[in-house]
Amino acid sequence: MTQEFILETRGLTKQFRGFTAVDDVNLQVREGHIHALIGPNGAGKTTVFNLLTKFLPPTRGEILYRDKPITGMKANEIARMGLVRSFQISAVFAHMTALENVRVALQRPIGTSFHFWKSERTLEHLNERAIELLDEVGLRDYADVLTMEMPYGRKRALEVATTLAMNPTLMLLDEPTQGMGAEDVDRIVELIRRVAKGRTVLMVEHNLSVVSRLCDRITVLARGAVLAEGDYETVSADPQVREAYMGSEAAIEEARA
Amino acid sequence: MATTQTLTPSMKRERRASLRRNVFYLVLIAIGLVAPFVAYPVFLMKVLCFALFACAFNLLLGYAGLLSFGHAAFLATGGYVTGYLLASYPALTPELGMLIGTAAAVVLGAIFGALSIRRQGIYFAMVTLALAQLVFFFYIQAPFTGGEDGLHGVPRGHLLGIVDLRSNLAMYYFVFAVFLFGFALIQRTVHSPFGQVLKAIRENEPRAVSLGYNVDAYKLVAFILSAGLAGLAGSTKTVVFQLASLTDAHWHMSGEVILMTLLGGVGTLFGPVVGAGLVVSLQHLLAQSPLGNWVGPILGVIFVICVLSFRSGIVGEAMKMYRKNFK
Numbered sequence: 282m283t284q285e286f287i288l289e290t291r292g293l294t295k296q297f298r299g300f301t302a303v304d305d306v307n308l309q310v311r312e313g314h315i316h317a318l319i320g321p322n323g324a325g326k327t328t329v330f331n332l333l334t335k336f337l338p339p340t341r342g343e344i345l346y347r348d349k350p351i352t353g354m355k356a357n358e359i360a361r362m363g364l365v366r367s368f369q370i371s372a373v374f375a376h377m378t379a380l381e382n383v384r385v386a387l388q389r390p391i392g393t394s395f396h397f398w399k400s401e402r403t404l405e406h407l408n409e410r411a412i413e414l415l416d417e418v419g420l421r422d423y424a425d426v427l428t429m430e431m432p433y434g435r436k437r438a439l440e441v442a443t444t445l446a447m448n449p450t451l452m453l454l455d456e457p458t459q460g461m462g463a464e465d466v467d468r469i470v471e472l473i474r475r476v477a478k479g480r481t482v483l484m485v486e487h488n489l490s491v492v493s494r495l496c497d498r499i500t501v502l503a504r505g506a507v508l509a510e511g512d513y514e515t516v517s518a519d520p521q522v523r524e525a526y527m528g529s530e531a532a533i534e535e536a537r538a
Numbered sequence: 539m540a541t542t543q544t545l546t547p548s549m550k551r552e553r554r555a556s557l558r559r560n561v562f563y564l565v566l567i568a569i570g571l572v573a574p575f576v577a578y579p580v581f582l583m584k585v586l587c588f589a590l591f592a593c594a595f596n597l598l599l600g601y602a603g604l605l606s607f608g609h610a611a612f613l614a615t616g617g618y619v620t621g622y623l624l625a626s627y628p629a630l631t632p633e634l635g636m637l638i639g640t641a642a643a644v645v646l647g648a649i650f651g652a653l654s655i656r657r658q659g660i661y662f663a664m665v666t667l668a669l670a671q672l673v674f675f676f677y678i679q680a681p682f683t684g685g686e687d688g689l690h691g692v693p694r695g696h697l698l699g700i701v702d703l704r705s706n707l708a709m710y711y712f713v714f715a716v717f718l719f720g721f722a723l724i725q726r727t728v729h730s731p732f733g734q735v736l737k738a739i740r741e742n743e744p745r746a747v748s749l750g751y752n753v754d755a756y757k758l759v760a761f762i763l764s765a766g767l768a769g770l771a772g773s774t775k776t777v778v779f780q781l782a783s784l785t786d787a788h789w790h791m792s793g794e795v796i797l798m799t800l801l802g803g804v805g806t807l808f809g810p811v812v813g814a815g816l817v818v819s820l821q822h823l824l825a826q827s828p829l830g831n832w833v834g835p836i837l838g839v840i841f842v843i844c845v846l847s848f849r850s851g852i853v854g855e856a857m858k859m860y861r862k863n864f865k
Contacts, residue, residue: 336744360750372745374738380546385738386749388731394751395759397732398723404731408544425546447749 286345287312287451287481288333288364293342295328295505302328304505305342310451310498315473315482317492320502321525326485327369329502330455333483334366335359346451363450369459371436375429379420379439382428383411386446411446418442418472434465441472452477454484458491470495493517501525570714579710580778585818586717587775592798592810594767597724599796600805601733602760603740607663607792608650608670612643612765614677614787616772619643621692621782622682632695632703636716636773643769644762646673651761655754667789674787688783692776709778716774720767725807727763736760797837801844803851812852 288310295303303325310316318326331337333344335356344352351359360366374382387407388394396403415421418438423431428439437457444452457473458466470491473482486492492499492513499516501508503525509516516522545553573582591613598604620639623630654665677683684690694703703709727733739746739753746753776782785791794817802813817837824833848855 334748336747355752356747357750357752360748366748368744368748372742372748374741374745376741377737378546378548381734385734385746388734389750393731394735395732395756397727397730397759397763399730399732400726401729401731401734404734405545405549408546408549412544425548443749 285312286310287347288483289345289348290333291343291345293329293332293344294340295325295332295337296340302505303332303339306502306505306507308500308507310481310483312481313479314497315477315484315495317496317499318483318485318502319487319489319492319499320508323504324502324525325505326502327455328505330366330453330485334364334453360447363448364453365444365447365449365451366453367440367444367455367457369455371433371440373428373436373439373443376427378425378427379415379431379442380408380411380424382439383414383443383446384408386443387411414442414446415439417445417476419468434461434468437461437465437469438472441469441476445476449480451481451483454482454486456485456487458486458488466491567718570718571711574707574710579706581818581822583706583710583713583778584775584822585815586713587771587778588795588798588814588818589811590717590720590774591768591771592795592802592814593721593724593807594764594771595795596799596804596806596810597727597767598760598764599799600809601728601740602736602757602764604655604757604761605659605663605796606654606666606761606764607789607796608666608668608673609764609768609795610787610789610791611650611670611673612647612768613772613775613791613795614782614784615646615673616640616643616769617776617782617786618677618683618689618772620773621689621776624695624777625689625692628693628695630695631699632697632777635695636770636777639773639776640766640770643772644766647762647765647769648758650765651758655757655761667792670787670789670792674784674789677784677787683782683784686784688781689776690781692780692782694777694780703777713774713778716770720770721807721811723763724767727760728807732756732759797841799851801841801851803854803857806851806853806857809851809853816852 286309290306290308293303293306294301306329318329320326328337332339335354339352343350346362346364374385384404384407387410388404393399393403412421412424415424418441420435420438420442423435428436431439458469461469466488473495496513498511499513500510501516501522508525509519509522595606595609598606616639619642620635623638624632624635650666650669653669654662657665678685694709696702697712701708703712735746735751735756739751739756743753772786798813798817799810801816802811803809820837821833824830824836829836844851850858
């Protein structure tokens with residue numbers, strides 16, 4: 282079963298002063314899938330996410346990327362391996378233009394990022410590639426705009442372009458549609474579908490309609506543990522999941538319709 | 539497009555602006571060259587030394603977002619090391635003494651940085667303050683600093699063994715050249731590939747991490763650069779005034795450089811220069827007036843007014859006004 286799973290966790294556990302936020306989670310993400318991590322509030326989704334991206338150290342357990350343990354690695358190191366994350370609140374560099382945002386992601390591999398004696402004009406050969414990436418997310422016309430002046434939905438698209446600049450094999454998206462209006466949600470769903478081709482995506486998502494439209498496989502977390510796993514049909518029919526989501530059952534029905 | 543590089547309209551505008559900026563720099567350099575014939579050179583040299591010190595501090599606070607409360611340690615280290623060497627070894631030329639003094643500040647900066655850089659916000663300020671106090675007490679006790687009396691009679695010597703620096707005019711031009719070097723280095727650093735990463739880290743650190751950057755390493759390099767330039771300012775000051783004293787190592791000095799930078803405009807290239815000029819001038823004017831004992835309170839009031847009414851400092855506010863009215 283080697284190479285089948287691009288990302289795997291074994292007995293992943295995180296405790297905060299005796300409180301177990303994540304309890305013995307065994308997660309398997311298949312190469313090429315769009316995999317969703319869902320669950321009611323406080324289920325530990327964001328904690329799992331932060332463990333996977335190394336923003337938090339686990340108390341116990343192992344994380345494997347292509348069968349190689351990455352448990353002890355640093356956040357910036359796994360980013361270089363192609364596991365690139367996004368953030369719940371749009372993570373952009375506000376006082377830089379859209380183009381500069383993308384260029385920051387492109388400049389690291391050329392190896393001059395510590396060169397404080399060189400002009401930033403030495404980075405201009407990256408502009409063309411940066412504009413291509415902006416074009417890919419429909420932001421070509423924004424290349425020159427300061428990010429802080431862009432509307433929210435566009436900032437999220439810019440974040441995707443910046444992430445793509447890293448040429449990720451596995452994209453980890455933390456609630457990519459959070460705080461968006463319906464129109465923006467549709468645009469981002471389309472965007473994710475498009476950029477996920479040839480890649481693997483693991484996303485935390487609240488919006489079940491997004492999950493049902495996009496995801497190949499779903500893991501449901503509740504109280505820090507895996508409650509159910511499968512495709513949308515399987516998971517949404519699971520009585521335990523329905524119970525965990527009690528009150529938001531209507532949301533499931535709505536998404537199905 | 540004919541060129542191999544793609545430039546957006548804002549970059550083309552930036553190119554034109556940078557041309558205008560170069561003209562502006564040339565005018566300022568011309569003023570600097572004429573200045574000693576208009577004003578007292580020793581006073582100007584003091585302004586330049588503190589301006590360089592404040593610029594070095596601003597590189598860290600304004601461009602890396604790190605508030606150090608221990609920069610006096612670097613100023614003093616540059617000063618003491620240079621002063622001690624020049625006083626003890628008459629054969630040593632002043633520029634070599636200053637080079638070694640600056641190198642000492644760089645080493646100290648690497649040590650401070652390694653110990654403090656992982657801390658965030660107020661904890662970072664506290665660690666740097668504690669380390670600087672440690673250095674202060676070391677300089678009180680160390681035999682080579684002259685303790686409370688300070689280190690006196692440092693010879694100015696001959697620059698490269700040729701130019702006699704006992705002449706204030708010659709000394710002034712040397713100090714001016716050192717200042718220009720420091721300023722140019724900071725300007726370049728801010729507008730370099732490194733500067734871009736630094737800006738990204740300041741804007742959103744977790745995002746910079748997720749793009750693969752080892753942010754602590756970048757902050758450390760910025761810290762060492764800043765410490766080295768502060769040390770260069772201290773070395774230069776010691777040669778100019780022929781003395782190094784505990785005043786430079788005291789935490790008051792760390793506070794004063796924060797005041798200068800905020801007053802002039804943090805995160806602007808010229809802000810610290812204006813701030814340093816203002817503070818040094820006020821100290822100079824008030825010391826001669828009957829209000830001499832009130833330097834501290836008066837500066838305090840000005841600082842409070844500044845922080846409350848124009849937060850981005852003199853240069854910062856002026857730039858805002860310029861953008862509003864001329865663009």
